[in-house]
Amino acid sequence: MLEKINKPNDIHKIALADFPLLAEEIRQFLIESVSRTGGHLASNLGAVELTLALHNVLDLPQDRIIWDVGHQAYTHKILTGRKDGFAKLRQEGGMSGFPKRKESDCDAFDAGHSSNSISAGLGYVRARDLLGQNYRVVSVIGDGALTGGMAYEAMNNAAGLKTNFIIVLNDNNMSISKNVGGMSSYLSALRTAESYTGMKINVTKTLKKVPKIGPAIVDTMRKTKSSIKQLIIPGMLFENMGITYLGPVDGHNMRQMMRLFNEAKRVEGPVIVHVLTEKGRGYTPACVHPDRFHGTGPFDIKTGKSLSAKKSLTYTDVFSDTVTALGKEQKKLVCITAAMREGTGLKRFAKEFPDRFFDVGIAEEHAVSFAAGLALGGMIPVVAIYSSFLQRAVDQIVHDVCMQNLHVIFAIDRAGLVGADGETHQGCFDLSYLTMIPNMTVMAPKNAWELSKMLEFSAYMAGPCAIRYPRGGAYQGLEEFQSPVQYGKSEILYRGEKTAILSVGSMTEVCEQVYREMKAKGENPTFVNARFVKPLDTGLLDELAKDHSLFVTVEENVKSGGFGEHVAVYMEACHPETRVLPIAIWNRFVEHGEVDSLRAKIGLSPAEIFSAIENELEEEKTAEDGYKEQK
Ligand SMILES: Cc1ncc(C[n+]2csc(CCOP(=O)(O)OP(=O)(O)O)c2C)c(N)n1
Ligand SMILES: CC(=O)[C@@H](O)[C@H](O)COP(=O)(O)O
Numbered sequence: 077m078l079e080k081i082n083k084p085n086d087i088h089k090i091a092l093a094d095f096p097l098l099a100e101e102i103r104q105f106l107i108e109s110v111s112r113t114g115g116h117l118a119s120n121l122g123a124v125e126l127t128l129a130l131h132n133v134l135d136l137p138q139d140r141i142i143w144d145v146g147h148q149a150y151t152h153k154i155l156t157g158r159k160d161g162f163a164k165l166r167q168e169g170g171m172s173g174f175p176k177r178k179e180s181d182c183d184a185f186d187a188g189h190s191s192n193s194i195s196a197g198l199g200y201v202r203a204r205d206l207l208g209q210n211y212r213v214v215s216v217i218g219d220g221a222l223t224g225g226m227a228y229e230a231m232n233n234a235a236g237l238k239t240n241f242i243i244v245l246n247d248n249n250m251s252i253s254k255n256v257g258g259m260s261s262y263l264s265a266l267r268t269a270e271s272y273t274g275m276k277i278n279v280t281k282t283l284k285k286v287p288k289i290g291p292a293i294v295d296t297m298r299k300t301k302s303s304i305k306q307l308i309i310p311g312m313l314f315e316n317m318g319i320t321y322l323g324p325v326d327g328h329n330m331r332q333m334m335r336l337f338n339e340a341k342r343v344e345g346p347v348i349v350h351v352l353t354e355k356g357r358g359y360t361p362a363c364v365h366p367d368r369f370h371g372t373g374p375f376d377i378k379t380g381k382s383l384s385a386k387k388s389l390t391y392t393d394v395f396s397d398t399v400t401a402l403g404k405e406q407k408k409l410v411c412i413t414a415a416m417r418e419g420t421g422l423k424r425f426a427k428e429f430p431d432r433f434f435d436v437g438i439a440e441e442h443a444v445s446f447a448a449g450l451a452l453g454g455m456i457p458v459v460a461i462y463s464s465f466l467q468r469a470v471d472q473i474v475h476d477v478c479m480q481n482l483h484v485i486f487a488i489d490r491a492g493l494v495g496a497d498g499e500t501h502q503g504c505f506d507l508s509y510l511t512m513i514p515n516m517t518v519m520a521p522k523n524a525w526e527l528s529k530m531l532e533f534s535a536y537m538a539g540p541c542a543i544r545y546p547r548g549g550a551y552q553g554l555e556e557f558q559s560p561v562q563y564g565k566s567e568i569l570y571r572g573e574k575t576a577i578l579s580v581g582s583m584t585e586v587c588e589q590v591y592r593e594m595k596a597k598g599e600n601p602t603f604v605n606a607r608f609v610k611p612l613d614t615g616l617l618d619e620l621a622k623d624h625s626l627f628v629t630v631e632e633n634v635k636s637g638g639f640g641e642h643v644a645v646y647m648e649a650c651h652p653e654t655r656v657l658p659i660a661i662w663n664r665f666v667e668h669g670e671v672d673s674l675r676a677k678i679g680l681s682p683a684e685i686f687s688a689i690e691n692e693l694e695e696e697k698t699a700e701d702g703y704k705e706q707k
C-alpha cells in the first residue's frame with residue numbers, strides 16, 4: 077500500500093477497505109525509521125488514522141491543515157510525498173521533524189511551539205473569506221496543547237465566525253507526561269460519556285417510549301439545536317462558546333472519523349471534532365511509556381531500549397540534584413514547570429515535595445505571572461522553562477516580575493543550540509530578551525559545578541535572576557577553578573595580555589580549546605569566564621583595558637542585544653581605544669543538525685573562533701604597520 081503513496085492526494089486512489097493495511101504499513105515504517113534516526117514517535121503512532129481520514133476528506137495543497145506543535149505530522153509528511161525524507165529525519169540538510177512551508181506546499185504553517193494552531197487557522201479563514209476564496213481550513217490541536225492560553229484566545233475570537241473552520245481535537249489524554257488541569261478533567265468527562273452520536277439515538281428511542289409526554293419531549297428537544305447534546309455531554313463548554321461540538325469519535329476508526337469530518341465540513345461556523353486517540357498505538361513499548369517515546373533517540377525495536385551511548389551527567393541532571401537539595405534546606409522554595417517535568421529535570425523535586433511542585437500545563441505566560449504571585453505571597457519560586465519556550469512569556473517577565481523586582485529564579489534549560497529540533501527550539505535569544513530588562517540578573521555557568529553554585533547563590537539573592545544552561549552533557553573540565561560566585565563578578569581563568577577572550581557559559585568549554593591553540597602559537601591571551609551577563613563586570617573590563625587592545629566576546633546567542641553588544645557599548649563609551657570582536661550568532665535562524673556541526677557552520681566552533689581571532693589580530697597588525705609606514 078505504502079508504495080502507492082508518492083505524492084499529495086495519492087491517498088484518494090486507495091480503497092476504503094485497504095486503509096487498515098495502509099495504516100499498519102505506515103506504523104511499521106515510522107517505527108523502523110524513527111528507531112534508526114530518533115524523533116517524535118508516540119504522538120505520530122497515535123495520529124495515523126486521524127491523518128489518513130483528514131487527507132481523505134480534504135484536497136491538498138488547496139485545503140490547509142495547521143498542525144499544532146507539528147511533532148505529530150509524520151504521516152502527513154508521508155502522504156505528501158516525503159517518505160524518502162525519513163532517512164535523514166532531523167539531520168543537517170535532511171527533512172525537518174516539524175511542518176515547514178519551504179519543504180512542501182502541503183505544509184500550511186511552520187510549527188514547533190504549542191497552542192497557536194487555532195489562531196493561525198482562524199487567520200487563514202478570515203483571509204480566505206475576505207479574498208472570496210474557497211478552501212477548507214483545519215487546525216489539529218492536542219489535548220496537551222489545549223492547556224495553552226492562546227488556544228482559548230483563538231476560540232473566543234472564532235466564536236462569532238459564520239463560515240466553516242474545523243478544529244480537530246486530538247485527545248490522547250497525554251501531554252509529554254500525564255496531561256494536567258481542569259480542561260484535561262473536562263475532556264476526561266467527555267471521553268467517558270459514551271460516543272455522543274451513538275447515545276443520541278438511544279436517548280431519543282428511550283424518551284419516545286415514555287407514555288404520553290415522551291414523543292412531545294423529543295419533539296421539543298429537536299427544536300432546540302443542541303439540547304440533546306446538553307443532556308448527554310456534561311457542560312458543553314465549546315457549544316456554549318458558540319463552537320459546534322462533534323464527537324467524541326474513535327480516532328482509530330476511519331469510517332466514523334470520515335463521517336464526522338464530512339459532517340464538520342457542512343457546518344457554517346467554527347466546529348470542533350473531538351477525536352480520541354492512543355499515544356504510541358501499535359508499538360507496545362510506546363504505549364506503555366508514551367512519555368519516553370514522545371521524543372526518542374535511536375532504539376532497539378524488539379526491546380524498545382535506547383541505542384544511544386550511555387548518557388553522561390547533563391546540566392538538567394545537575395539542576396535536578398541541586399534544586400532538590402535546595403528544597404530540603406529552603407522550605408519556601410517552590411518549582412514550576414510548563415508541561416516539561418521530565419525535560420527540565422523536576423521529576424525528583426515533584427516526588428519529594430509534591431506540595432511545592434506545580435505543573436501548570438503548556439502555559440509559560442501563566443507560569444511566570446503565577447510565580448510573581450507566589451513570590452509576593454512569601455515563597456521563592458523557581459521557574460524551569462526551556463529558553464525558546466520562555467520567549468512566550470517576555471511581557472510577564474517584564475511586567476509582573478521585573479517591574480516589581482520580585483525574587484523569582486528562572487532556570488533556563490536548552491539555552492544555546494539544541495540540535496535536531498531545529499529553528500523553533502534553538503535557545504538563541506534569551507540573553508537578549510533578558511538583559512534588556514531592568515532589575516534582571518543573568519548568569520551562565522561554565523561547567524557542572526558552577527551551575528550548582530549559581531543556583532545556590534540565586535536562592536539567597538534578592539530580585540529576579542536567570543541562569544541559562546545548554547542541552548546535554550554538563551562540562552566537567554576547568555574544575556580547578558572554583559572561586560565563589562560573587563554578584564556581578566566574572567572569573568579570570570588565565571591572566572595574559574593584549575587579547576582577552578571573554579566567554580559566556582557553554583562557550584567557555586569551546587574557548588578553552590581556542591585558548592590552548594593560541595598558547596601553542598606563542599600568544600598569551602587572557603581568558604575570562606563571564607559568569608554574569610548582567611550586570612557586566614565593568615570593574616574587570618576597566619582593568620583589562622589597561623593592557624589589552626582586543627576583547628573577544630563569545631556567546632551562544634544572537635549578536636543583537638547579547639553579551640558582546642553590551643561589552644562593545646561599554647567599551648566604546650569608556651575605553652574607545654580597545655577593539656571588541658563579538659562572536660555570536662549573526663542575524664539568522666539556525667536549522668536542525670548536530671550541535672557541533674551547526675556551531676562550525678555559524679562560526680562558534682573552536683577552529684572558527686580561533687581563525688576569527690587570528691584574522692582580527694592580523695588586520696590589527698596590518699593597520700599598525702601601515703600607520704608606522706605613513707609616519
Ligand atoms: C510553547 C511550548 N511549550 C512546550 C512545548 C513542549 N511540548 C511539545 S509537545 C508537548 C505536549 C503536547 O501534548 P499534546 O498537544 O497533547 O500532543 P501529544 O504529544 O499528546 O500528541 C509539549 C509540552 C512546546 N512545543 N511549545
Ligand atoms: C516537540 C517538543 O517541543 C518537545 O518534544 C521537544 O522536542 C523536547 O525537546 P528535548 O528533547 O530537548 O526535551
Ligand SMILES: [Mg+2]
Nearest residue numbers: 218219220250
Ligand atoms: Mg495529547
